Amino acid sequence: xxxxxxxxxxxxxxxxxxxxxxxxxxxxxxxxxxxxxxxxxxxxxxxxxxxxxxxxxxxxxxxxxxxxxxxxxxxxxxxxxxxxxxxxxxxxxxxxxxxxxxxxxxxxxxxxxxxxxxxxxxxxxxxxxxxxxxxxxxxxxxxxxxxxxxxxxxxxxxxxxxxxxxxxxxxxxxxxxxxxxxxxxxxxxxxxxxxxxxxxxxxxxxxxxxxxxxxxxxxxxxxxxxxxxxxxxxxxxxxxxxxxxxxxxxxxxxxxxxxxxxxxxxxxxxxxxxxxxxxxxxxxxxxxxxxxxxxxxxxxxxxxxxxxxxxxxxxxxxxxxxxxxxxxxxxxxxxxxxxxxxxxxxxxxxxxxxxxxxxxxxxxxxxxxxxxxxxxxxxxxxxxxxxxxxxxxxxxxxxxxxxxxxxxxxxxxxxxxxxxxxxxxxxxxxxxxxxxxxxxxxxxxxxxxxxxxxxxxxxxxxxxxxxxxxxxxxxxxxxxxxxxxxxxxx
Amino acid sequence: xxxxxxxxxxxxxxxxxxxxxxxxxxxxxxxxxxxxxxxxxxxxxxxxxxxxxxxxxxxxxxxxxxxxxxxxxxxxxxxxxxxxxxxxxxxxxxxxxxxxxxxxxxxxxxxxxxxxxxxxxxxxxxxxxxxxxxxxxxxxxxxxxxxxxxxxxxxxxxxxxxxxxxxxxxxxxxxxxxxxxxxxxxxxxxxxxxxxxxxxxxxxxxxxxxxxxxxxxxxxxxxxxxxxxxxxxxxxxxxxxxxxxxxxxxxxxxxxxxxxxxxxxxxxxxxxxxxxxxxxxxxxxxxxxxxxxxxxxxxxxxxxxxxxxxxxxxxxxxxxxxxxxxxxxxxxxxxxxxxxxxxxxxxxxxxxxxxxxxxxxxxxxxxxxxxxxxxxxxxxxxxxxxxxxxxxxxxxxxxxxxxxxxxxxxxxxxxxxxxxxxxxxxxxxxxxxxxxxxxxxxxxxxxxxxxxxxxxxxxxxxxxxxxxxxxxxxxxxxxxxxxxxxxxxx
Numbered sequence: 001x002x003x004x005x006x007x008x009x010x011x012x013x014x015x016x017x018x019x020x021x022x023x024x025x026x027x028x029x030x031x032x033x034x035x036x037x038x039x040x041x042x043x044x045x046x047x048x049x050x051x052x053x054x055x056x057x058x059x060x061x062x063x064x065x066x067x068x069x070x071x072x073x074x075x076x077x078x079x080x081x082x083x084x085x086x087x088x089x090x091x092x093x094x095x096x097x098x099x100x101x102x103x104x105x106x107x108x109x110x111x112x113x114x115x116x117x118x119x120x121x122x123x124x125x126x127x128x129x130x131x132x133x134x135x136x137x138x139x140x141x142x143x144x145x146x147x148x149x150x151x152x153x154x155x156x157x158x159x160x161x162x163x164x165x166x167x168x169x170x171x172x173x174x175x176x177x178x179x180x181x182x183x184x185x186x187x188x189x190x191x192x193x194x195x196x197x198x199x200x201x202x203x204x205x206x207x208x209x210x211x212x213x214x215x216x217x218x219x220x221x222x223x224x225x226x227x228x229x230x231x232x233x234x235x236x237x238x239x240x241x242x243x244x245x246x247x248x249x250x251x252x253x254x255x256x257x258x259x260x261x262x263x264x265x266x267x268x269x270x271x272x273x274x275x276x277x278x279x280x281x282x283x284x285x286x287x288x289x290x291x292x293x294x295x296x297x298x299x300x301x302x303x304x305x306x307x308x309x310x311x312x313x314x315x316x317x318x319x320x321x322x323x324x325x326x327x328x329x330x331x332x333x334x335x336x337x338x339x340x341x342x343x344x345x346x347x348x349x350x351x352x353x354x355x356x357x358x359x360x361x362x363x364x365x366x367x368x369x370x371x372x373x374x375x376x377x378x379x380x381x382x383x384x385x386x387x388x389x390x391x392x393x394x395x396x397x398x399x400x401x402x403x404x405x406x407x408x409x410x411x412x413x414x415x416x417x418x419x420x421x422x423x424x425x426x427x428x429x430x431x432x433x434x435x436x437x438x439x440x441x442x443x444x445x446x447x448x449x450x451x452x453x454x455x456x457x458x459x460x461x462x463x464x465x466x467x468x469x470x471x472x473x474x475x476x477x478x479x480x481x482x483x484x485x486x487x488x489x490x
Numbered sequence: 491x492x493x494x495x496x497x498x499x500x501x502x503x504x505x506x507x508x509x510x511x512x513x514x515x516x517x518x519x520x521x522x523x524x525x526x527x528x529x530x531x532x533x534x535x536x537x538x539x540x541x542x543x544x545x546x547x548x549x550x551x552x553x554x555x556x557x558x559x560x561x562x563x564x565x566x567x568x569x570x571x572x573x574x575x576x577x578x579x580x581x582x583x584x585x586x587x588x589x590x591x592x593x594x595x596x597x598x599x600x601x602x603x604x605x606x607x608x609x610x611x612x613x614x615x616x617x618x619x620x621x622x623x624x625x626x627x628x629x630x631x632x633x634x635x636x637x638x639x640x641x642x643x644x645x646x647x648x649x650x651x652x653x654x655x656x657x658x659x660x661x662x663x664x665x666x667x668x669x670x671x672x673x674x675x676x677x678x679x680x681x682x683x684x685x686x687x688x689x690x691x692x693x694x695x696x697x698x699x700x701x702x703x704x705x706x707x708x709x710x711x712x713x714x715x716x717x718x719x720x721x722x723x724x725x726x727x728x729x730x731x732x733x734x735x736x737x738x739x740x741x742x743x744x745x746x747x748x749x750x751x752x753x754x755x756x757x758x759x760x761x762x763x764x765x766x767x768x769x770x771x772x773x774x775x776x777x778x779x780x781x782x783x784x785x786x787x788x789x790x791x792x793x794x795x796x797x798x799x800x801x802x803x804x805x806x807x808x809x810x811x812x813x814x815x816x817x818x819x820x821x822x823x824x825x826x827x828x829x830x831x832x833x834x835x836x837x838x839x840x841x842x843x844x845x846x847x848x849x850x851x852x853x854x855x856x857x858x859x860x861x862x863x864x865x866x867x868x869x870x871x872x873x874x875x876x877x878x879x880x881x882x883x884x885x886x887x888x889x890x891x892x893x894x895x896x897x898x899x900x901x902x903x904x905x906x907x908x909x910x911x912x913x914x915x916x917x918x919x920x921x922x923x924x925x926x927x928x929x930x931x932x933x934x935x936x937x938x939x940x941x942x943x944x945x946x947x948x949x950x951x952x953x954x955x956x957x958x959x960x961x962x963x964x965x966x967x968x969x970x971x972x973x974x975x976x977x978x979x980x
Contacts, residue, residue, distance in 0.1 A: 012532075012536075013536045013539065013540075016532050016533045016535070016536035016537075017533075017536050017537065017540065019529070019533055020510065020514060020533050020536070020537060023514065023517065023533075024510060024513065027513065027517065031521065031709065032724065033705070033706055033707050033708055033709055033723070033724055033726070034706055035704070035706035035707040035723050035724075036707060036722075036723040036724035037723075038723060039509075039722050039723040039724055039761070040723075040724070042502075042506050042762060043506045043507075043509055043510050043513075045506070046502075046503045046506035046507050046510070047506075047507065047510060049503065050503075050507065050540060214525070215523070216523055216524055216525035217523050217525040217526060218523055219521065219523055232526075232529050233523070233525050233526040233527075233528060233529040233530075234522065234523055234525075234526035234529055234530070236523070271529070272532060
């Protein structure tokens with residue numbers, strides 16, 4: 001018993017320290033004085049170094065060998081601890097340090113290059129990052145596929161080949177739908193007007209409340225890039241305000257509420273254990289997406305939102321709830337992934353997935369990346385990339401070493417499609433309450449079927465048990481075709 | 491060289507972790523969701539445990555033996571590290587844990603007893619705390635005086651006997667001054683009116699700016715009990731708003747700016763070393779007090795503040811700057827230390843100092859504490875304590891084990907008196923700029939003579955070098971008699 005208890009007690013403290021590091025990150029992005037950057041870097045370095053030491057502590061290996069789990073949760077905890085311990089030990093300390101140093105540096109170089117619209121400024125650094133990431137992947141893969149080894153960090157159990165075949169199945173229907181929409185005779189109106197910051201933030205709070213955000217265990221602040229941070233009793237959201245576009249603030253908020261609700265909904269018994277967090281990036285994204293899209297961008301909720309916004313902003317240029325629904329779901333050509341609608345978003349991801357898989361496999365050289373990006377974009381979106389910030393420099397991910405991360409966004413959409421189908425069957429009154437500004441039946445269904453399990457079940461099993469079906473892109477594609485055919489009268 | 495470098499590198503990380511712990515404390519008191527208390531307790535426990543382990547790490551002992559300092563700063567760093575290491579190692583782990591557990595518990599019991607106005611509810615717990623603190627003091631003192639061993643944690647180098655003789659020298663003149671003031675024929679007017687929160691906070695920011703607070707390395711938030719938190723590039727202040735009494739907000743703010751300015755003014759080379767913080771509680775308090783009292787409660791600055799407040803609140807019931815100066819410095823009878831004016835404050839401290847010295851020495855039993863408090867209060871202030879919250883239950887200090895802390899408040903006033911005399915001689919234009927709402931000459935003098943040194947010089951030496959004189963209560967007493975004789979026309 002003692003090894004099991006020692007291991008869990010040690011892990012408990014590691015989880016607490018890791019939660020502190022995340023809280024510091026929140027502080028940095030929201031309230032930290034602007035002059036404190038160097039100090040904060042040193043503080044983050046110190047706690048990360050303590051965490052790294054703990055994650056590779058040889059005692060973990062001894063405890064793991066001697067530990068006898070007493071429950072299903074303890075078995076799974078052992079599995080997750082062993083997984084992290086093995087991953088941490090496979091990467092040589094020198095490489096981990098070098099990666100940390102380089103990626104913190106390269107983020108600045110990327111930002112500078114993006115501001116200067118000069119991809120050449122960034123590519124040599126990206127090449128160095130890629131070299132180290134391939135080295136890391138080789139250490140992790142132990143002879144297996146390099147990309148899979150990186151992907152496993154974000155979506156455990158998923159492989160690049162599985163994702164490729166999922167994406168191959170999705171692409172034709174998405175491409176067709178996109179073309180039909182952009183070629184449709186009637187296009188939704190754009191929302192225009194003056195939308196003061198304070199009113200947007202007040203409405204954002206109302207929306208968060210509509211989606212059951214627990215304010216006693218969270219708070220909302222403004223950040224440059226919205227994010228959610230923390231778990232258990234303290235998961236905070238951030239939002240941003242773009243004055244001419246209130247949808248940015250409102251839907252970012254609901255998206256982050258989805259992430260935070262997942263963390264806040266986990267069984268409290270799992271707090272400070274490896275089960276006490278969302279199980280994968282894909283499942284996490286499925287929660288933010290199902291809140292933001294399947295629930296908050298549906299006809300029912302937008303009907304309620306139309307009235308709230310009309311009141312709050314003293315009338316809108318759109319005067320009818322059906323037209324407003326179309327406006328919320330407007331599909332327009334664009335270069336930027338984060339601004340993409342439900343239809344085009346996945347096409348952006350597929351392109352990044354193919355490119356990064358080629359980079360990691362050594363099939364694509366960073367010197368050819370701009371050309372590869374631009375020609376692929378032309379092919380998928382029918383438009384030539386006009387400048388690097390709209391092209392290869394638009395995302396920070398690769399600069400900070402996040403290879404294998406992009407596909408989890410689209411995977412989240414696929415999971416959300418599956419979950420939405422099952423959720424709708426089980427909650428026939430959901431649209432009625434959404435039309436009243438209350439997502440409770442959906443939120444409760446997700447808490448029961450997804451949130452509370454935390455890390456207990458592996459991602460695929462979790463979603464398949466919740467939906468009582470295999471994972472498939474069909475529900476998502478059916479949902480998209482159905483929704484957008486109605487809106488665009490296809 | 492290697493031992494010295496290893497020691498400093500290790501200490502650097504410890505300082506960074508300790509700074510993180512302080513930032514978490516700030517978070518807890520300002521922005522943390524109310525439902526996150528248990529989680530935060532576990533997080534604080536985890537980082538405190540890491541810190542305790544590091545502070546008692548046997549490698550420190552080895553490094554200290556082998557280290558050869560190369561500079562005056564390194565010699566002092568060695569001295570301070572050795573001091574903390576020895577203190578940490580003298581206290582048995584069992585006792586440290588028990589003290590941490592009990593004092594976190596007893597704070598709640600104290601708060602409950604205070605709310606219930608029932609001292610008996612609290613005294614048995616206080617007795618347990620006292621027992622453990624005496625045990626700790628014995629471990630630290632190694633045969634020396636128990637009270638001195640505790641005091642040394644807050645005011646290194648100072649002894650109870652020295653403080654007693656300092657206080658004995660002060661008491662008669664303070665008692666006489668207090669009686670003269672309360673018996674004076676003319677008493678200052680009270681400020682009355684409506685003072686909206688937002689206006690108070692806006693004025694507080696203006697006051698902080700007047701005292702040179704560096705907003706790029708700090709921020710201001712609202713907390714129940716105002717405090718300052720952090721150092722180097724990030725020292726934040728908090729304030730509170732009591733709507734009928736704007737002085738509370740404004741002078742709390744300036745007080746905390748004093749503390750933060752000290753930390754922000756330390757030589758950046760000392761960051762992440764033991765020299766990178768205020769050298770003692772007494773010196774710290776001297777900075778907050780000299781900002782709040784000798785500068786911000788002087789005739790020059792109150793003249794400027796009178797105009798600002800008259801404008802901000804659309805007129806005051808006091809219509810003349812001299813009368814306003816008297817109002818700011820009003821002396822009225824009262825039970826509460828934290829609400830006391832410059833004259834009576836030190837009398838509150840002296841009484842606590844005598845009582846806690848007797849408690850630690852074993853000359854006073856907690857069962858007799860209420861009687862001892864009340865009779866002493868009657869003697870010093872001429873009034874009978876009406877209820878425990880106005881008497882023995884008013885301060886949290888003893889409940890959380892802070893014996894030996896109280897005298898540093900009065901010591902801060904004494905240091906401030908000394909420093910003010912020297913500062914005024916060196917900055918003949920200070921009152922002119924204060925009258926314009928600008929404390930720069932004073933702030934610069936303090937930065938040059940106190941702040942920048944951080945922990946380089948021991949407290950007494952620091953103040954004596956700054957003033958080119960011995961520490962003495964005379965300058966403070968002269969200043970108080972001079973100021974209040976004028977205001978009260980004595």
